[in-house]
Amino acid sequence: MSGLRERQKADRHRRIIEAAAELFREAGYEGAKIEAIAAQAEVSIGTIYNYYQNKGDILGAIVSLEVNEVLNAGRGVVDNPPANVGDALDTLVGIYIEHSLHYLSKEMWRQAMAISTQQPDSPFGQAYTALDGSLTEQISALIARLQALGLVRQDVDGKALGELIFNNMNMMFIEFVKRDEARIPELRSAIRRQNRILVTAIVV
Amino acid sequence: MSGLRERQKADRHRRIIEAAAELFREAGYEGAKIEAIAAQAEVSIGTIYNYYQNKGDILGAIVSLEVNEVLNAGRGVVDNPPANVGDALDTLVGIYIEHSLHYLSKEMWRQAMAISTQQPDSPFGQAYTALDGSLTEQISALIARLQALGLVRQDVDGKALGELIFNNMNMMFIEFVKRDEARIPELRSAIRRQNRILVTAIVV
DNA sequence: CTCAATTTTAGAATTGGTTCAAGTTTTCTC
DNA sequence: GAGAAAACTTGAACCAATTCTAAAATTGAG
Numbered sequence: 001m002s003g004l005r006e007r008q009k010a011d012r013h014r015r016i017i018e019a020a021a022e023l024f025r026e027a028g029y030e031g032a033k034i035e036a037i038a039a040q041a042e043v044s045i046g047t048i049y050n051y052y053q054n055k056g057d058i059l060g061a062i063v064s065l066e067v068n069e070v071l072n073a074g075r076g077v078v079d080n081p082p083a084n085v086g087d088a089l090d091t092l093v094g095i096y097i098e099h100s101l102h103y104l105s106k107e108m109w110r111q112a113m114a115i116s117t118q119q120p121d122s123p124f125g126q127a128y129t130a131l132d133g134s135l136t137e138q139i140s141a142l143i144a145r146l147q148a149l150g151l152v153r154q155d156v157d158g159k160a161l162g163e164l165i166f167n168n169m170n171m172m173f174i175e176f177v178k179r180d181e182a183r184i185p186e187l188r189s190a191i192r193r194q195n196r197i198l199v200t201a202i203v204v
Numbered sequence: 205m206s207g208l209r210e211r212q213k214a215d216r217h218r219r220i221i222e223a224a225a226e227l228f229r230e231a232g233y234e235g236a237k238i239e240a241i242a243a244q245a246e247v248s249i250g251t252i253y254n255y256y257q258n259k260g261d262i263l264g265a266i267v268s269l270e271v272n273e274v275l276n277a278g279r280g281v282v283d284n285p286p287a288n289v290g291d292a293l294d295t296l297v298g299i300y301i302e303h304s305l306h307y308l309s310k311e312m313w314r315q316a317m318a319i320s321t322q323q324p325d326s327p328f329g330q331a332y333t334a335l336d337g338s339l340t341e342q343i344s345a346l347i348a349r350l351q352a353l354g355l356v357r358q359d360v361d362g363k364a365l366g367e368l369i370f371n372n373m374n375m376m377f378i379e380f381v382k383r384d385e386a387r388i389p390e391l392r393s394a395i396r397r398q399n400r401i402l403v404t405a406i407v408v
Numbered sequence: 409c410t411c412a413a414t415t416t417t418a419g420a421a422t423t424g425g426t427t428c429a430a431g432t433t434t435t436c437t438c
Numbered sequence: 439g440a441g442a443a444a445a446c447t448t449g450a451a452c453c454a455a456t457t458c459t460a461a462a463a464t465t466g467a468g
Contacts, residue, residue: 008434009446034425044448049426110321118318120382129382157401164398167375168368178324178333194368197361201405212464213415238455248417253456 015041016048020058021103029059029111053123056115060124063104063112067131070099071138078142085151086199090192092142093169096135097184106177113174136166143202156202168194219245220252221269224262225307233263233315257327260319264328267308267316271335274303275342282346289355290403294396296346297373300339301388304377313381340370347406360406372398 019040023032034055038045052058073095081088100109116128140162146152172191176182223244227236238259242249256262277299285292304313320332344366350356376395380386 030424033423045426046428046448047446050446055425110324114318114322117314117321117378117382120314125382129379157397160398161401163376163394164368164372164401167372167398171371171375172367174321175333178321178329190367193361194364194371197365197368197402197405201401216416234454248419249456250418250458251416254415259455 012041012043012047013051016043016051016058017061021062024059024062024108025105028105028107029055056111056119057122057124059108059112059115060122060127062108063124064127064131066100066103067135070096071131071134073099074135074138078138078145081142081145081149083149083151085146085203086192086196088142088146088151089139089165089195089199090188092139093191093195094188096169097173097188100173101184106180109177113177132166132170135170136162139166150204152202153204161198161202165195165198216245216247216251217255220247220255220262221265225266228263228266228312229309232309232311233259260315260323261326261328263312263316263319264326264331266312267328268331268335270304270307271339274300275335275338277303278339278342282342282349285346285349285353287353287355289350289407290396290400292346292350292355293369293399293403294392296343297395297399298392300373301377301392305388310381310384317378317381336370336374339374340366343370354408356406357408365402365406369399369402 016037020032020037023037023040026032027036034045034048037058038048041048048058052061074092077088077092077095082091104112112124112128115122116125119125120129140158143152143156143158143161147154147156147158169191172187172194176184176187220241224236224241227241227244230236231240238249238252241262242252245252252262256265278296281292281296281299286295308316316328316332319326320329323329324333344362347356347360347362347365351358351360351362373395376391376398380388380391
């Protein structure tokens, strides 16, 4: 089943994503006109809408790639966490945050977040919510791992704690991308300060 | 300085907000055409753009009214909190959540949140961030009050704790408005469960 | 009352995302 | 390898927000 059509389709997908990623970064999300993306990808406007429901979904595809990389990177920390609860959390949070601005600009994040709340039932909206869920689960998995290692009390509600940590971090990240002048080190130390309260509550 | 002109201006503001609020609720944000809002408010399209920079700012003005009401309602709890830390938090959270859907539909919230992240520097974007800040401060004020009453440990970092609680609640609220079928009781109990972890960490 | 400044108005023009009817290309069948 | 069906591509047309323009209305000062 890998006829010409399949190959061309995959190739067009790739070209559209690459063109969009480049233009989004250069001109910003709004500045990157569909017409320009189509021209750069060497397809017609109609083809773009054949592949993606709307402009937001193109950005969504790019964001998904990015977040999946972050999830992969996080796996390393969960498998082999620092032997200190605070450091373990900080390391995982650090990976999420540092990675996140590697391919996506703050402006792209703002748009992506906005679209995911605006159209929660669109393909991207659902994918974004699922990605948030995966990140939350990964944090919960870290908690579980730390419990298994005897570093966190057994009676801690891991699921609720994972949600709490993710929700707080995510909200901080949202505020962070809203302010262009905000810097990563300050973001991380603010989150560390907030998590400290939790850490004291859960260490054995 | 309260000439006829001033009064008429205030009146047009009010008519625009009322018309928009009604149409947003009836037809949804996108469904409410500027033309229709103008007609219902008995002003011209140009006048609307003279009063508000764009459609989002109209929604922003409505949201601001709403959140300020919520802040007022919250003041009562801060001044006179239940004598149990968990209940105190739950009561305040409850007021925020229950009030929030009084005038604004979930769809209006989604749009408002999206716009505030999309355009953080617009008048509404800044106002929204400021409102979030006020809510956070109010939660911190409650913590301080509980400390003063001897219900919360003195060495607790009230500011960080307030942020943590607000960020988590806000994120939960965002997810809540993203799903039309989500219900308030479940939202509140999920937040209660998350806050329980914090409560155990901070009660004397 | 009159005039100048300000505001409102209607509507035309612009803009950019999205849709759609018509035309092409690829695949399948014999 | 010819013809038909299916899938895909195309770009012109559509729609609603926003901007712009020139005329009309309103107000406050003198």
